[in-house]
Amino acid sequence: MLTAIFSIAILGSLFGLGLGWAARKFHVESDPVVQQIDAILPQTQCGQCNFPGCRPYAEAIAAGDAPINQCPPGGEAGVKALADLLGLDPMPLNPENGAEEAATVALIDEQTCIGCTLCIQACPVDAILGAPKLMHTVIADECTGCDLCLPPCPVDCIEMIVRPRQDGKWAWPKPAASAVPVDMQTGAA
Amino acid sequence: MMSWRQRSKAERARQAGERLHRFHGGLRLQHYKKISCEVPVQRAALPPRLFVPLLQHTGRAAEATVSEGQHVLKGEQIGCFKQLGSGGVHAPTSGTVSAIVRHPISHPAGEDGRCIVIRPDGLDQWLEPEPVKDWQSADPETLLQCIRHSGIVGLGGAMFPTAYKVQAASERGIHTLVLNGSECEPYISCDEMLMREQPDSIVLGARILQKAVGAERTLIAIEDQMGAVHQALQGAVDRSGAAHISIVKVTTIYPEGGEKQLIQVLTGLEVPSGGRPADLGLLCQNVATATAVARAVTEGKPLVERIVTVTGSGVRSPRNLLAAIGTPVSNLVDQCGGYQPGAARLVLGGPMMGYPLASDSNPVTKAANCILVLNEDEIRQPQAEMPCIRCGECARVCPALLLPQQLDRFIRAQKWEEARSGGLKDCIECGCCDFVCPSHIPLVEWFRFGKSTLQELASGKQRANVARERFEARAERLEKNKLLRKQRIAEKKKALRADTGKQEKIAEAIERVRKRRENSE
Numbered sequence: 001m002l003t004a005i006f007s008i009a010i011l012g013s014l015f016g017l018g019l020g021w022a023a024r025k026f027h028v029e030s031d032p033v034v035q036q037i038d039a040i041l042p043q044t045q046c047g048q049c050n051f052p053g054c055r056p057y058a059e060a061i062a063a064g065d066a067p068i069n070q071c072p073p074g075g076e077a078g079v080k081a082l083a084d085l086l087g088l089d090p091m092p093l094n095p096e097n098g099a100e101e102a103a104t105v106a107l108i109d110e111q112t113c114i115g116c117t118l119c120i121q122a123c124p125v126d127a128i129l130g131a132p133k134l135m136h137t138v139i140a141d142e143c144t145g146c147d148l149c150l151p152p153c154p155v156d157c158i159e160m161i162v163r164p165r166q167d168g169k170w171a172w173p174k175p176a177a178s179a180v181p182v183d184m185q186t187g188a189a
Numbered sequence: 190m191m192s193w194r195q196r197s198k199a200e201r202a203r204q205a206g207e208r209l210h211r212f213h214g215g216l217r218l219q220h221y222k223k224i225s226c227e228v229p230v231q232r233a234a235l236p237p238r239l240f241v242p243l244l245q246h247t248g249r250a251a252e253a254t255v256s257e258g259q260h261v262l263k264g265e266q267i268g269c270f271k272q273l274g275s276g277g278v279h280a281p282t283s284g285t286v287s288a289i290v291r292h293p294i295s296h297p298a299g300e301d302g303r304c305i306v307i308r309p310d311g312l313d314q315w316l317e318p319e320p321v322k323d324w325q326s327a328d329p330e331t332l333l334q335c336i337r338h339s340g341i342v343g344l345g346g347a348m349f350p351t352a353y354k355v356q357a358a359s360e361r362g363i364h365t366l367v368l369n370g371s372e373c374e375p376y377i378s379c380d381e382m383l384m385r386e387q388p389d390s391i392v393l394g395a396r397i398l399q400k401a402v403g404a405e406r407t408l409i410a411i412e413d414q415m416g417a418v419h420q421a422l423q424g425a426v427d428r429s430g431a432a433h434i435s436i437v438k439v440t441t442i443y444p445e446g447g448e449k450q451l452i453q454v455l456t457g458l459e460v461p462s463g464g465r466p467a468d469l470g471l472l473c474q475n476v477a478t479a480t481a482v483a484r485a486v487t488e489g490k491p492l493v494e495r496i497v498t499v500t501g502s503g504v505r506s507p508r509n510l511l512a513a514i515g516t517p518v519s520n521l522v523d524q525c526g527g528y529q530p531g532a533a534r535l536v537l538g539g540p541m542m543g544y545p546l547a548s549d550s551n552p553v554t555k556a557a558n559c560i561l562v563l564n565e566d567e568i569r570q571p572q573a574e575m576p577c578i579r580c581g582e583c584a585r586v587c588p589a590l591l592l593p594q595q596l597d598r599f600i601r602a603q604k605w606e607e608a609r610s611g612g613l614k615d616c617i618e619c620g621c622c623d624f625v626c627p628s629h630i631p632l633v634e635w636f637r638f639g640k641s642t643l644q645e646l647a648s649g650k651q652r653a654n655v656a657r658e659r660f661e662a663r664a665e666r667l668e669k670n671k672l673l674r675k676q677r678i679a680e681k682k683k684a685l686r687a688d689t690g691k692q693e694k695i696a697e698a699i700e701r702v703r704k705r706r707e708n709s710e
Contacts, residue, residue, distance in 0.1 A: 043653035045660050053660060125659040144656045171641035172297070175634040 033086075034062045040081045044073040045124035046146030048098045053124060067091070072098040073145075104145035104160040106138045112157035119149035119158060140164070202456050202469040205365050206408045206437045210457035212450045214586040215442040216621050218541075220414070222378045225500040225507040230382050232511045233497075233524055235282055235313070239515035240304040240552040242294040243268045243278060245340075245348060251278050253305055259286045262316040264491050266340075267305050270350075277340050281493040281513035284309040295537050295551045297544040304552065307515065318489030324397055329359065332401040332486060339485035340555075341492045345369060345446075345475035346538065348556040351482065354474075358467040359402045366404040367455065367466070368395055370411040370418070370476040371439050373446035374539030377559040379496040380476050382509045384411065384418045387480055388425035394479030396431050397486050402472050406433035409476070410451055413438040443541065444619040448473045450588050459590075462615050497553055499525045503532030503562030512553050518560055519549035534568055536561040541620040575628035583622035583632060589615045593622040593632050600639035605646060613639050 038058040049070035051057040060066035061082070068082040069091045076093060083090040093100060108119075108128075115133040120126075127143040130136030140163075149158050244250035251268030254277075255261060261280040268278035287308045294302035321327050321335050337352035368391065372380040384391060395407045411418050419436060426434045439445055439454050449460040452471055460466050466473050481492045493514055500507035505526025512521055518535070522528060536543040537551070538559055583593035591612050599608035613636060622632045685691060 038657070041653075042649075043656040043660065045656060053664075054657070055660070124663065125656050126663050127659070142655065142659060144652075171645060172634070172637035174638050175631050 034058050036085055037061050037082065040074070040078060040085065041071060042073045042078065042144075044144040044146050046073060046144070046148060047124075048072050050097070061086070067094070069094045070097045072100050073103075075100040103163040104147075105140045105143040105163050106145070106147075106149055107140075107159050107161050108136055108138055109157040109159065110135050110137065112155050114155055114157075116154060118152035118154065122148045122152045124148060198458060199470065201458055202471060203364055205367070205452075205455040205471060206410075206435065208457075209437070209439060210454055211440075212442075212445070212453040212588050213590050214588045214621060215444060215450070216586055216624060217441070218375050218443045220441075221376045221500075222381065225376070225378045225498050225509060226382060228506075228508045230386055230496055230509045230511055231524075233513070233516060233521055235309045235311075235513060236516050236520040237308070238287065238517075239281055239284075239307045239309065239513060240292050240294075240517065241267065241278060241281060241307060241515035242292075242552060242554055243303045243305065244294060244296075245278055245342065245514075245555050250303060253289050253303070255286050255289075255305065257286055257288055260284070260310075261286060261307065262314055264316040264318070264493060266338075266491075267307075278305075278514075279340050279491040279493050280307060281515050282307065282309045283312050283314040293548055293551050295546065295554050295557060304515070315490070320489035321486045324400070324486050329401045329403060332397060335486050335489075336401070336482055339481070339491040341478060341481045341485060342555050343475055344477035344481065344495060344555060344558070345448075346542075346556050346558060348554075351474070351478055355398065355402050355472065358465070358472040361467040362470060363402045363404045363467060363472045364406070364470045365472075366395065366399045366402060366407040367451065367471055367473045368398075368407060368409040368476050368479055369446060369448065369451055369473055370409055370415075370422075371441075371446040371451060372412070373441065373443045374541050374543075374559075375443075376500050376561050377498050377539050378500070379498045379509050379558050381415055381418060382498075383477055383480060383496055384415070385421050388421040389428065390480040390483045391422065391476050392425040392429045392431065392434060393487065394476075394481070394483035395434055396429065397482050398472075398474060398479060399433075401482075404472065406435070408455065409434065409436045410439050410455065411436060412441045412445075414441050443621070444588055444617065447588065447617050447619065449617070462612060492555060495553070495555060495557070497521060497557055498559040499562075500559065501532075501536075501562040502564045502567060503529050503534075505529055514555060515552045517550050517552055518546065521553070521560060522549060522562065528562060529564065531564040531566075532562050533565040534563045536563065541624070542618060572629040574630055577628055577630060580627060582625045582627065586621040586625050588619060588621065589617055591616060593636075596639070597630065597632055597635050600635050600642075605639075605643060608639055609643055613643060616640065 038055055041054040041058055043054050045053045047053065049057045049066070051060055051066070057066060057071065061068055068086065068088060069079050071078055072093060079093060080090045113135050115130060115135055117130060117132055119136060120128045120130055124146060125142055125144055127139045128136055128149060129139060145160060145163065147160060243253060251270050253267065254269050255267045261267060262283045263280055265280045266277050267280050270277050284307045286305055288306040290304060290306060291301040292304040294300065294304065296302065321331055324332065333352050333356055336355065341351040342348045343351060343354070370380055370384050372378065391409070395409065399407050409422055411422070419438065422436050426436070437455065439451070444450055445454055448466060451473065452458070452460055452466045452469065456469065458469055461468055477495065484490045485492065494511055495514065496509050497512045498509050499521050504522060508525055510521055510524060535546045535549055537546050537557055538544065540561060543559065543561060577594055577597065579594060581594065587593055589612070596608055596611050596613055599611060616636045618633050618637060620633050626632060
């Protein structure tokens with residue numbers, strides 16, 4: 001009787017030690033869910049979701065404080081990706097947050113700009129270049145099209161334009177509508 | 190330590206060309222090459238105006254380095270690239286830059302692009318050439334520099350900057366240079382004519398490229414149905430006295446002229462997905478690129494002209510023309526006797542991979558190997574697309590070993606991740622699947638659309654990552670500034686408290702104000 005208890009106890013502690021060691025040795029660093037959500041969000045940093053940036057929104061989603069349909073730049077595709085990740089039902093975008101639009105970039109009218117630096121302070125990604133009383137300009141490659149520079153501008157010299165396409169960067173269009181029945185197109189592949 | 194599997198792979202790559210292999214699928218097509226091979230290559234007359242596109246290789250367009258009204262000499266640089274180390278665009282003849290405008294360029298979308306318009310002065314005067322003196326003793330870097338400054342791009346159609354390709358390859362270590370003379374698309378015969386007429390120049394280019402990349406030997410791959418070419422090339426090799434250059438005849442099966450397919454035929458090895466032939470120690474270059482290299486290095490002349498096949502039953506007398514870059518297509522067709530009455534479609538490139546041109550005012554670019562004019566009855570009539578019947582014909586002919594029917598489904602369902610992992614990026618757009626599809630599904634159109642979308646998604650992801658980094662950097666900076674400000678204020682307050690002289694003065698001032706207030710009351 002005693003031997004049995006003794007041996008089982010020793011075996012148990014040995015296995016326990018082994019498992020404990022293995023858990024440390026083979027520990028897999030998993031991406032925290034906030035980071036996974038943040039990776040899906042478009043990083044426009046526009047605040048349309050009512051959070052001060054994509055990261056805070058990701059944190060709120062992870063904490064269950066915000067629904068997943070508040071990001072217009074991410075669009076329906078973004079909502080779907082978030083739903084897939086979190087195991088939720090996809091839902092339509094919340095129209096209160098805005099509508100999904102084509103990607104834009106800011107363009108400063110250099111004739112009108114007075115060099116007040118207000119837009120520079122508003123830009124969440126430091127994509128505006130300038131100095132007090134000197135003309136400002138937008139680094140188009142870095143601009144996320146968040147519209148945050150528009151309200152502070154005292155002379156309304158900033159305009160949002162559709163993101164220009166580089167010469168040579170050309171996308172093939174979607175082929176014309178086909179005769180393939182719709183249910184086959186979207187069916188589980 | 191290499192595993193035996195890797196070692197045997199490396200060995201097989203080294204034995205390239207000793208035994209021929211097969212690639213999966215492919216089609217045996219009618220050639221229609223003879224019709225344009227009957228007359229020797231002629232130099233095309235200069236048009237009244239040349240439209241030299243600034244976008245002539247993969248990537249961004251060049252920037253113009255000349256201004257309107259400026260006189261340029263033949264071979265003078267008129268556009269430069271800031272990226273990828275390619276040498277830019279050069280004036281194809283001497284004359285005056287009459288304008289820099291947007292003009293339809295040869296582009297699948299029929300889009301406009303910036304072109305430098307040159308009015309030839311008729312003298313065709315070269316800029317003082319600066320050849321590499323004694324290339325045999327020059328170091329590879331000098332040769333590369335020369336290739337780079339001569340604006341040479343892959344003339345097989347990809348337009349990838351040659352200097353960049355050679356440099357990237359030599360960094361990986363190359364043992365075999367492959368010159369691709371297996372022009373597999375029907376109708377096109379510009380490389381065949383080049384190999385017949387200028388074999389010495391090709392062999393010279395091969396030797397220079399071999400030296401530039403540090404390869405041990407060169408294989409020139411030609412098709413087994415090119416009769417006269419083998420003799421001509423062999424003669425040139427013998428004349429040059431170069432060892433380590435051999436000519437290999439490969440079986441004519443479309444698309445054996447594709448880079449990856451040719452490597453597979455020569456070595457029996459597949460170029461890994463997303464990889465390059467350099468991964469196997471091979472570098473593949475088109476034969477026309479080799480002549481351009483020879484001319485650049487030994488004569489100091491940049492790439493300003495190329496041989497273009499003008500052919501098809503819609504042209505009166507098909508032939509090959511040596512055309513200045515920027516010559517409008519209409520001009521070349523006129524020099525071949527003009528259009529036949531029934532001409533219906535103008536195609537740039539071959540019938541399998543080419544694309545229709547909207548207008549014949551488009552200029553010839555460095556990649557324009559063929560201008561094909563087809564008659565009404567030769568065009569495949571548009572057929573109603575039917576549902577896929579899963580017959581698997583497309584998978585049987587796919588030279589990249591893909592499953593086109595699956596990829597098509599993924600793309601239509603916007604399942605991009607599945608399409609990517611299904612190897613969509615490995616599709617070479619050869620059109621074999623399109624050709625055999627009994628349901629007339631425009632598979633290649635879908636694949637091109639899918640590839641574009643994948644690229645867009647990837648660049649969007651990249652932009653998002655940059656934006657995230659910048660946002661985080663800014664947040665960090667703002668936080669730091671806030672702390673610094675707080676610290677500064679605290680320090681000032683502390684300094685104030687420590688300074689007794691100032692303290693007294695403040696006390697005095699307070700006292701003074703208090704007294705004045707009392708007095709006034």
